[in-house]
Amino acid sequence: MQKYYIFIGGQKDLSILELQALLKEEIFALSEDILWVETETDMLKLQDRLGGTIKIAKELAVVPFESIEGFLIDYVIEKNPERKKITLGMNIHPEKYMKELFPTYSSLKQNVPFSVRWCQMKKNISSLVTFDQIMSKEVSCEFNIFCFSGVDYILTETISCQSPKSYALRDYEKPARDGKVGMLPPKLAQMLINISDNSPYVWDSFCGTGTLVFEAMLMGKTVLGSDYSVDMVKASLQNISFLRKKFSDVDFKEEDIFFHDVTEKEEIPYNIISEGYLGEALQDMPNYEQLEKTDEELSALYKQAFSHFYASGIKQVTLCVPLYYIEEKNEIMKKTLASIQKSGYNLRDLFGNNEPVIYSRPHQKVFRQICIFDRRDTK
Numbered sequence: 001m002q003k004y005y006i007f008i009g010g011q012k013d014l015s016i017l018e019l020q021a022l023l024k025e026e027i028f029a030l031s032e033d034i035l036w037v038e039t040e041t042d043m044l045k046l047q048d049r050l051g052g053t054i055k056i057a058k059e060l061a062v063v064p065f066e067s068i069e070g071f072l073i074d075y076v077i078e079k080n081p082e083r084k085k086i087t088l089g090m091n092i093h094p095e096k097y098m099k100e101l102f103p104t105y106s107s108l109k110q111n112v113p114f115s116v117r118w119c120q121m122k123k124n125i126s127s128l129v130t131f132d133q134i135m136s137k138e139v140s141c142e143f144n145i146f147c148f149s150g151v152d153y154i155l156t157e158t159i160s161c162q163s164p165k166s167y168a169l170r171d172y173e174k175p176a177r178d179g180k181v182g183m184l185p186p187k188l189a190q191m192l193i194n195i196s197d198n199s200p201y202v203w204d205s206f207c208g209t210g211t212l213v214f215e216a217m218l219m220g221k222t223v224l225g226s227d228y229s230v231d232m233v234k235a236s237l238q239n240i241s242f243l244r245k246k247f248s249d250v251d252f253k254e255e256d257i258f259f260h261d262v263t264e265k266e267e268i269p270y271n272i273i274s275e276g277y278l279g280e281a282l283q284d285m286p287n288y289e290q291l292e293k294t295d296e297e298l299s300a301l302y303k304q305a306f307s308h309f310y311a312s313g314i315k316q317v318t319l320c321v322p323l324y325y326i327e328e329k330n331e332i333m334k335k336t337l338a339s340i341q342k343s344g345y346n347l348r349d350l351f352g353n354n355e356p357v358i359y360s361r362p363h364q365k366v367f368r369q370i371c372i373f374d375r376r377d378t379k
Helices: 011-022 044-048 063-081 095-110 127-137 164-171 186-194 211-218 230-246 288-311 333-340
Strands: 002-008 034-039 053-063 086-093 116-118 140-146 152-163 199-205 222-227 256-257 269-273 316-326 327-330 343-345 357-359 367-375
Touching: 002 044, 002 222, 002 316, 011 034, 011 053, 011 186, 011 357, 044 053, 044 152, 053 063, 053 086, 063 086, 063 095, 063 140, 063 152, 063 199, 095 116, 095 152, 152 222, 164 186, 164 211, 164 230, 186 211, 199 211, 211 222, 211 230, 211 269, 222 230, 288 316, 288 333, 288 343, 288 367, 333 343
Parallel strands: 086 116, 086 140, 199 222, 199 269, 222 256, 269 316
Antiparallel strands: 002 034, 002 053, 053 152, 140 152, 316 327, 316 367, 343 367, 357 367
């Protein structure tokens, strides 16, 4: 079993749920932003499908302060048997230990029998751009040193990180984008898919510009996408055709993206994973009047849709339901959630505390409540 340290991003609850869904082993917190797990899972291979994990490091050793320098020198020499120039990076957590560890930073360069290029030492989670620069070199290594006990130092080496270039390609560079709709981030799409019990068959019934459909295809799922808007169906087809040229291993047939109104029955027994409909685009921050209006609209829409889902035998629906932040409180769509549950589905308590799991970003007008609805045997 290898021990790994997992650096998670701003969506902490979702990031943890995602990892719990994909790993069999128990996951522990080292700090607010760093988790650890002992597992036989190939974490390097897993990185590309994780929307909430920034980077992953493997544990090398746990040593007292006086042993850090010698261990790292020996490790770098062993890693570079051909004595080529090596590029190194180092991150210290928490940052208060930077001052005492700086001599190690300098000594490493002086005490190995080959040329060393240092990237800037970081005081917290490494910049992904910096890590990309390090790992683009022929021989390279990024260390992360943790000391949360005040006694022992955990020495780790980064093995993988998210690719900013790949996410930019799948998001900002796709040809069909709309500032008011179809703005589902690829990372959120990945997390929605990952927390949904690993179903091999996925139907995005509100596919928009095709983000979730494409992310599911990248994971090797059998995927269908549909939308009530003909323009969105065209946008999905355009984007997926574009991205297929960049990711050649994606299996895609045009007939798998089609027009469909969710208030009409469609016999597709796939599990549904979708951002869903978040209501009309808002010009200003939401208020209680807007909350009531959106809640009524979505309640009527989903009452019909979920009745058809139930009749079609769909076992699980993962959906984003809009959540408004009004007067410093999270306001959920109570009528919408109630109408869905009356249609034969239970809202899963994702953390066992009856609290909503929320996806939000700075300056957003509408947050997303992440919901998994499980089909009951009887309504």
